[in-house]
Amino acid sequence: MSAKPFIKWVGGKSQLLSQLEPYFPEKFGTYFEPFLGGGAVFYHLQPKKAVLNDINETLVQTYLYIKNEPSKLIKQLDALQKKYISTSTEERENFYYDIRSKYNKLPLSDSKRVIYFLFLNRTAFNGIHRENSKGEFNVPAGRYKNPRIVDPENLKAVSEMLQNVEILNSDFVSAVKKAKKGDFVYFDPPYHPLNDAPSFTSYHKNSFGKEEQAKLRDTFVELDKKGVYVMMSNSYTPFIKELYSDYRQLPVQASRMINARASGRGKINEIVVLNY
Numbered sequence: 001m002s003a004k005p006f007i008k009w010v011g012g013k014s015q016l017l018s019q020l021e022p023y024f025p026e027k028f029g030t031y032f033e034p035f036l037g038g039g040a041v042f043y044h045l046q047p048k049k050a051v052l053n054d055i056n057e058t059l060v061q062t063y064l065y066i067k068n069e070p071s072k073l074i075k076q077l078d079a080l081q082k083k084y085i086s087t088s089t090e091e092r093e094n095f096y097y098d099i100r101s102k103y104n105k106l107p108l109s110d111s112k113r114v115i116y117f118l119f120l121n122r123t124a125f126n127g128i129h130r131e132n133s134k135g136e137f138n139v140p141a142g143r144y145k146n147p148r149i150v151d152p153e154n155l156k157a158v159s160e161m162l163q164n165v166e167i168l169n170s171d172f173v174s175a176v177k178k179a180k181k182g183d184f185v186y187f188d189p190p191y192h193p194l195n196d197a198p199s200f201t202s203y204h205k206n207s208f209g210k211e212e213q214a215k216l217r218d219t220f221v222e223l224d225k226k227g228v229y230v231m232m233s234n235s236y237t238p239f240i241k242e243l244y245s246d247y248r249q250l251p252v253q254a255s256r257m258i259n260a261r262a263s264g265r266g267k268i269n270e271i272v273v274l275n276y
């Protein structure tokens with residue numbers, strides 16, 4: 001069985017894979033995904049060697065837990081799922097907020113956070129992960145009749161795929177330090193906003209502004225000079241087009257539900273930038 005993302009993550013690439021597919025390099029050495037999120041592209045490519053990275057501590061802790069102790073994780077999550085499902089509809093909201101507050105109080109290193117993190121991802125409103133400036137998860141409860149909190153088969157398949165993979169928890173710049181000629185780096189950063197309306201950019205307490213986008217472009221150029229295949233997804237905006245004016249740019253149609261304003265919903269143009 002092939003593995004698929006085990007979390008719902010804003011910006012997930014599952015729906016865009018068919019459009020991205022023609023542009024992946026045919027052959028490459030090590031695969032680098034420095035803004036991992038749900039990891040849809042990683043599962044799709046099934047690379048033999050890979051370095052995965054995300055700045056979100058709990059997300060990375062979750063990948064490591066699945067990699068190292070899949071059975072233990074499945075057992076704990078299954079127990080939580082049973083408790084939730086047997087709770088009456090009226091009581092489920094309390095149950096959710098109780099877990100959310102426990103999650104936010106636990107120290108980052110506590111492995112219980114991983115279980116709560118996965119639970120919250122399946123039961124939160126819209127199934128999204130959002131943090132406030134203090135790093136607290138703050139999404140309200142969702143209303144699902146029968147949420148699939150644990151998918152043992154998939155978690156085992158994910159664990160299998162992660163065995164030969166290096167998983168890092170750092171900034172994107174250091175995550176690609178070891179990339180060399182013939183390797184492939186796919187950047188899927190938090191997108192530059194389409195307009196000035198408040199938009200979803202907070203996967204993490206540190207936000208990703210224009211300076212970060214410029215730093216990413218510099219990293220892109222450095223990798224290009226080394227002979228690495230580099231691909232980046234971003235929003236189709238004048239700022240991004242200008243930053244990458246020296247490179248091949250392809251428009252991509254995507255439907256997104258992340259903007260609170262009705263005008264921001266529906267088909268939005270994204271861009272893919274390539275150095276090859």
Ligand SMILES: C[S@@+](CC[C@H](N)C(=O)[O-])C[C@H]1O[C@@H](n2cnc3c(N)ncnc32)[C@H](O)[C@@H]1O
Binds near residue numbers: 037040171173204
């Ligand atoms: C657009 S999402 C990736 C979506 C992913 N490709 C998928 O299919 O789900 C961007 C990710 O970058 C991470 N991130 C934000 N700032 C970062 C940084 N400076 N370095 C590394 N990762 C960062 C966020 O935690 C988030 O998971």
